[in-house]
Amino acid sequence: MSTVIKGGTIVTADLSYEGDVRIEGGRIVEIGANLTGDEVLDASGCYVMPGGIDPHTHLEMPFMGTYSADDFDSGTRAALAGGTTMVVDFALPSPGQGLLDALQMWDNKSTRAHCDYSFHMAVTWWSEQVFNEMKEVVDRGITTFKHFMAYKGALMVNDDELFASFQRCAELGAIPLVHAENGDVVAELSAKLLAAGNNGPEAHAYSRPPQVEGEATNRAIMIADMAGVPLYVVHVSCEESHEAIRRARQAGKRVWGEPLIQHLTLDDSEYANPDWDHAARRVMSPPFRNKAHQDSLWAGLAAGSLSCVATDHCAFTTDQKRYGVGDFTKIPNGTGGLEDRLPMLWTQGVATGRLTPQEFVAVTSTNIAKILNIYPRKGAILAGADADIVVLDPNREKVISAKTQQSAIDYNVFEGMTVKGLPRFVLSRGKVSVTEGAMSSEEGHGQFVARTPAGPVNKALSSWKELTAPRKVERTGIPASGV
Ligand code: DUC
Ligand code: ZN
Ligand code: ZN
Numbered sequence: 273m274s275t276v277i278k279g280g281t282i283v284t285a286d287l288s289y290e291g292d293v294r295i296e297g298g299r300i301v302e303i304g305a306n307l308t309g310d311e312v313l314d315a316s317g318c319y320v321m322p323g324g325i326d327p328h329t330h331l332e333m334p335f336m337g338t339y340s341a342d343d344f345d346s347g348t349r350a351a352l353a354g355g356t357t358m359v360v361d362f363a364l365p366s367p368g369q370g371l372l373d374a375l376q377m378w379d380n381k382s383t384r385a386h387c388d389y390s391f392h393m394a395v396t397w398w399s400e401q402v403f404n405e406m407k408e409v410v411d412r413g414i415t416t417f418k419h420f421m422a423y424k425g426a427l428m429v430n431d432d433e434l435f436a437s438f439q440r441c442a443e444l445g446a447i448p449l450v451h452a453e454n455g456d457v458v459a460e461l462s463a464k465l466l467a468a469g470n471n472g473p474e475a476h477a478y479s480r481p482p483q484v485e486g487e488a489t490n491r492a493i494m495i496a497d498m499a500g501v502p503l504y505v506v507h508v509s510c511e512e513s514h515e516a517i518r519r520a521r522q523a524g525k526r527v528w529g530e531p532l533i534q535h536l537t538l539d540d541s542e543y544a545n546p547d548w549d550h551a552a553r554r555v556m557s558p559p560f561r562n563k564a565h566q567d568s569l570w571a572g573l574a575a576g577s578l579s580c581v582a583t584d585h586c587a588f589t590t591d592q593k594r595y596g597v598g599d600f601t602k603i604p605n606g607t608g609g610l611e612d613r614l615p616m617l618w619t620q621g622v623a624t625g626r627l628t629p630q631e632f633v634a635v636t637s638t639n640i641a642k643i644l645n646i647y648p649r650k651g652a653i654l655a656g657a658d659a660d661i662v663v664l665d666p667n668r669e670k671v672i673s674a675k676t677q678q679s680a681i682d683y684n685v686f687e688g689m690t691v692k693g694l695p696r697f698v699l700s701r702g703k704v705s706v707t708e709g710a711m712s713s714e715e716g717h718g719q720f721v722a723r724t725p726a727g728p729v730n731k732a733l734s735s736w737k738e739l740t741a742p743r744k745v746e747r748t749g750i751p752a753s754g755v
């Protein structure tokens with residue numbers, strides 16, 4: 273059985289050309305003209321692109337006294353509906369819980385996935401057990417470790433723990449990720465706001481100004497440099513953090529930044545909405561920023577100082593958000609976006625001329641495949657690659673509405689926005705999973721994608737220059753110790 277995607281324009285991170293794509297056994301086997309197959313998908317007028325990879329999701333995650341509402345079933349359906357064919361979710365041990373124990377939980381949940389997936393492992397506490405288990409986690413194909421510099425008293429790790437874990441990552445050839453916000457300052461600002469009676473969702477944004485993100489990003493970059501390891505900064509939302517990443521990259525440090533589609537397209541005026549639910553539904557960390565910060569993020573994507581667009585999909589229902597009535601610090605943090613990432617980025621990025629179609633592919637798929645060392649199995653339209661493909665119709669449009677979404681929640685932060693550039697077809701390892709909005713995906717079809725360390729190219733500047741290597745000085749004499 274073979275499938276041919278016919279008559280489209282193939283767009284990859286570096287090329288755009290006319291061609292048919294033939295698929296067999298879940299893989300691309302041939303690219304050329306006038307190809308034939310058992311099943312033919314008409315791609316005329318469309319772009320044939322590598323399916324999106326969302327490097328940052330939280331499906332069915334225990335968090336802030338509840339569980340995020342989308343699981344591997346609804347979450348990966350949402351992904352496919354929007355042209356995303358792989359998600360990387362965070363296995364999250366609660367402090368004190370072993371990494372392998374948490375991994376077992378995520379293995380169990382992910383059996384429902386409709387598309388392929390991988391995991392990052394979170395380091396939420398530090399011990400000899402964590403140190404030891406990190407090796408086993410890498411051996412099981414998980415080569416990225418996430419660290420929360422915020423959520424004090426819960427998930428946050430301190431600088432000594434960060435440094436220890438980053439050094440362990442360096443030994444294992446793994447890449448550390450950081451949620452960069454200064455958790456101590458956030459805790460102080462939150463307490464102050466609450467004490468002053470400022471308990472609504474708008475206070476959430478005041479408790480996490482751009483400075484807390486800029487400070488933590490700078491700190492994480494310097495700690496990574498001293499540990500001799502590259503660094504991936506998740507959900508870069510502001511110029512302060514972006515500036516730190518730009519500066520590090522210019523100095524030769526291997527630092528990647530990931531803006532979210534929400535931060536690129538929604539701003540902090542959402543928190544001024546008089547409807548409590550409206551504002552609370554948009555409470556996430558980091559919070560939405562003003563237009564100047566958004567411009568910085570768009571510029572970073574165009575210039576290459578920011579590498580991947582993600583969602584941090586962590587969806588909570590309105591009822592769950594209401595846990596925080598009277599105390600904004602109890603509003604579960606998170607927003608959805610899995611189904612909307614590609615159409616929103618196409619509409620506000622490519623259709624406006626801010627990004628080229630090739631840049632679109634790079635930031636939604638290829639760049640993260642390279643960083644995660646799964647390229648060209650993922651993130652490519654090449655013979656031999658997995659047939660994870662989105663056939664994007666630039667003229668197909670819709671108005672985003674919670675009524676028609678795959679996500680299990682009762683609203684959508686992009687509600688009412690018109691998007692243009694929707695999938696005509698989405699294929700997951702060759703299986704047609706979406707046809708013009710109609711789902712034909714299959715629960716359990718998704719497979720775990722194991723990864724291996726990327727190798728010596730992923731070295732931080734300090735380690736190859738040996739800037740930190742101590743040299744003992746041979747002295748001519750050593751005085752008796754003083755009293
Ligand atoms: N931020 C969120 O908004 N939700 C999940 C975790 C995070 O860091
Ligand atoms: Zn985070
Ligand atoms: Zn996250």
Ligand code: ZN
Nearest residue numbers: 703714716717
């Ligand atoms: Zn299947």
